[in-house]
Amino acid sequence: MSSEEHIHHPSPAQYWKIAVVLAVLTAIEVGMFYVNKTYDLGFLNAALLLILAALKFVIVVGFYMHLRFEKSTLSRFFTAGFILAASLYGIVLTALGVVAIRGG
Amino acid sequence: MTELAHEAVAEHEHPEHESTGVDSRKLGMWVFLSSEFLFFGALISNYLLYSNRAGFQGVYPSEIYDIPFTSVSSFVLLMSSLTMVLAHNALSRNDQSGTRTWLFATAALGAVFLGGQVFEFTEFIVEFDMKLTTNPAASAFYLLTGFHGTHVALGVIMLLSLWGISRRQGGISEKHGMNLELVGLYWHFVDIIWIVIFTVVYLLSVPPA
Numbered sequence: 001m002s003s004e005e006h007i008h009h010p011s012p013a014q015y016w017k018i019a020v021v022l023a024v025l026t027a028i029e030v031g032m033f034y035v036n037k038t039y040d041l042g043f044l045n046a047a048l049l050l051i052l053a054a055l056k057f058v059i060v061v062g063f064y065m066h067l068r069f070e071k072s073t074l075s076r077f078f079t080a081g082f083i084l085a086a087s088l089y090g091i092v093l094t095a096l097g098v099v100a101i102r103g104g
Numbered sequence: 105m106t107e108l109a110h111e112a113v114a115e116h117e118h119p120e121h122e123s124t125g126v127d128s129r130k131l132g133m134w135v136f137l138s139s140e141f142l143f144f145g146a147l148i149s150n151y152l153l154y155s156n157r158a159g160f161q162g163v164y165p166s167e168i169y170d171i172p173f174t175s176v177s178s179f180v181l182l183m184s185s186l187t188m189v190l191a192h193n194a195l196s197r198n199d200q201s202g203t204r205t206w207l208f209a210t211a212a213l214g215a216v217f218l219g220g221q222v223f224e225f226t227e228f229i230v231e232f233d234m235k236l237t238t239n240p241a242a243s244a245f246y247l248l249t250g251f252h253g254t255h256v257a258l259g260v261i262m263l264l265s266l267w268g269i270s271r272r273q274g275g276i277s278e279k280h281g282m283n284l285e286l287v288g289l290y291w292h293f294v295d296i297i298w299i300v301i302f303t304v305v306y307l308l309s310v311p312p313a
Contacts, residue, residue: 032307033171049308053299056182064188070126073126074131077138081137081141085142089148
């Protein structure tokens with residue numbers, strides 16, 4: 001095993017619990033999709049779905065990819081790439097009116 | 105053995121860390137994954153740009169999504185991240201049998217996801233006549249999900265290679281342990297990209313105005 005291995009990684013039981021949390025979040029997402037079809041929640045639906053996706057994203061990166069247990073150098077590289085991409089395409093899509101259309 | 109050869113062997117057995125304090129192979133993988141955000145960001149943006157723009161001929165992807173089916177596919181890929189991390193954990197405990205089992209399970213779940221994608225594409229093409237060139241929305245959809253599927257396929261090949269190495273050599277050595285970790289990082293990344301695609305492309309789909 002790599003010398004980078006740390007002793008504080010979650011146990012298999014904790015990995016299963018995290019998987020259950022991810023599955024529940026996915027179920028909520030799908031449920032939200034159908035609730036929105038009936039009640040048309042508009043912006044609230046988009047915001048909640050994006051928050052749920054962000055939660056799943058952070059959980060997988062933090063616990064399954066072990067980023068929260070790694071040196072901060074790795075976090076910085078990864079976060080920088082994400083922020084760069086999100087900012088760049090966020091600006092492009094806003095400028096082209098795509099974000100406004102979906103938000104409304 | 106020459107002095108140089110001794111040094112080479114010593115370096116191989118105890119890889120030097122860079123000034124960052126992180127194994128350079130792992131750092132390289134994280135930087136690569138970080139750059140992939142730009143790649144997938146471009147494809148997702150391209151899809152958002154064309155997915156609900158009115159005036160194109162033919163069927164739009166957002167009109168024919170099968171959300172229950174894609175939800176199951178998403179769940180399968182999500183659970184493959186669990187089996188991947190369990191393989192990594194088993195190797196850290198030197199449980200070679202467990203590592204092989206979880207590696208194979210991860211590859212199998214990845215293959216199931218790919219099978220689902222092939223089924224979805226076939227259905228879209230045969231039943232709804234939505235081909236790659238039907239309209240820009242369809243092109244953007246196939247480009248995005250197709251490239252993601254290609255990443256999954258590469259991941260499955262890497263997982264099966266590790267599984268094969270483990271079977272042939274009776275286990276994964278310390279040298280290949282890092283390979284498993286790197287493949288694991290790649291696999292989880294493919295999963296988090298799908299988390300974004302599933303939400304933005306499928307669940308937040310907006311029919312053409």
